[in-house]
Amino acid sequence: MLVGKRISDRYKIIELIGGGGMSNVYLAHDMILNRDVAIKILRYDFTNEDELHRRFQREALSVTSLTHPNIVSIYDVGDDGDLHYIVMEYVQGKTLKQYIQEFAPISPARSVHIMKQLTSAIANAHENHIIHRDIKPQNILMDAEGNVKITDFGIAMTLSATSFTQTNSVLGTVHYLSPEQARGGTATNKSDIYALGIVLYELLTGELPFSGESAVSIALKHLQSETPSVRAFDGTIPQSLENVVLKATAKDASHRYATVEEMQEDLETVLSSARINEPKFTIPIDNDATRAIPIIKEQFIRKDEDLTKTRAMEPISQKKVEAKKPVEKVEPVKQKKKWPKYVAGLFIVVIAMFLFFLFATDLFSPKKIAVPDVTNLTVEDATKKLQEAGFVVAEQQEERNSEDIEKGKVIETDPEKDAKRVQGTEIELIVSLGVETVKIDDYTGQQISQVEALLKDKLIIQKNYVHSKLPEGQIIEQDPQEGAEIIAKDATITFTISQGVKMITVDSVANYTKAQMDDYVKRVGLKWRTVREEYNDTVPAGSVISQTPKPGTSLMEGDTIAVVLSKGPAEKPVKTFIKNVLIPYEPTEEGAEQVIRIEIQDKNHTMVKAFDEFTITSDQQYKIQLVIVEGEEAAYKIIRDSEIIESDSFNYDDVK
Structure with a gap:
């Protein structure tokens, strides 16, 4: 058991997650990069196969050059003693086979979405001169988001090239085997296309097109039987989508898609409304192909024999030869040769006939005249000119667009101008429809991929992408608008297309003022x-105390952040203390004024500034009023001529 062991002092084996006839796949942890990986290890009973090991390693190394989001990445290839392994990206999810078994039949839209990912991946591999050779749902992984990744590139062919046999392994693959592979031929790019067609069939129906009791019986069906109709399984499947299956799985590789890219392009528009009811794909008839010729019996030849055709002589049997009597040899009588006279006479006759036809034709044939040039004339004027020349103008007129000839005037004639024809010949006018125009339809609300396929040969398309809550790829606006007629040549239509919702990561806005909040949301698009507002001892009034959602959350553009604002510290209870004091008059000189200064420290005042200031010439009563906040104290001072004559302080609790 390898579980718990460490391979090459780096990969710790966690558990067995899969296996096949020649290797096992384990979930492992890369101790250096601190990540989970999948590690494929060649089984012990094949480790002594040197050729297998070399090919196993060579194929794996070649695939490391592939970088594609739908291909499982290979991180490392190595040996640890007798263990030969490949380290791959770990995809947490299930195989496409498990997905099909759980959810089949898969909807056409979902099936096409999956197939576009697969064709994109295989196209990338083919560009790098790598053929998969063993495409099947078991070799396709699907993550939690529904994205698929292809694995096991080239490994199946590498393993099958060795000296051993694994019938069960072949049986697992033969369901997707192309006819040329079943015939024992070499796998090509088109073998991968065939397997992709079988995978699409299985997605749409949940079944395999060919089944049997043995690998041989299934392989024979790949060679001899046409792929069953997916529409027979489900009549709602568009004919255009069935055509993809039929073309990809054509028995003759020359009738399949030329490349995987061509198949991918077909999938891009396969569900468009313009293609749903297209004719069923059929194999084109090759008149030059070798065919079996039926045996024609002698009696049928006798009835209506074509003597210009070569036919075989009837064989003569030995018995007939023996039955004939011998013929005596007779010396031929020599005759004088007469053929030189005959040849000379025949030559004279031929020359005479040639001269007769050369000159007599011009003598007796009707006179030919040139067809007049009526280009750029109105139909009426052109007709008149042709009739005056002795020609007949055809009632049927061909109409076509022209960039040079205005609408209603003649572009050319058939026969063309200056052609020699006898009088009375019928002349057809080709009349201008004017410059070709295109009437613009309403494309808003449609997917740009479908509209591009519809207009690619008619208009130049310019695309502007904006973030929107509408589905990604949906056309939001167009220019020109519906109903406009524009000149077809170099005509341009501009589409504003949804880029999908823009997601914004929310920052912390704690302690932001209202002005700062306005600036922030304007900048990021929220x-x-x-x-609500609430008292807070630490956050200044008018600033943010808390927010919803929390910082780091992703919001769609235009969403709202809810905040709680501070009202500042909460108001505490107060008490009012009143004290009447007597300020004595004690001048140094009789009758002189004394300056009195009153200072108060309470909720509303500080001693930095005088609360009251006045002069006295006699004793005077004064009422002091202090407002004391809970938990705080208040105080007062009476200063006479710069001398403190009385002061006192009071706690909140001292006041009754």
């Missing part, structure tokens, strides 16, 4: 609102 909105904000106040849900």
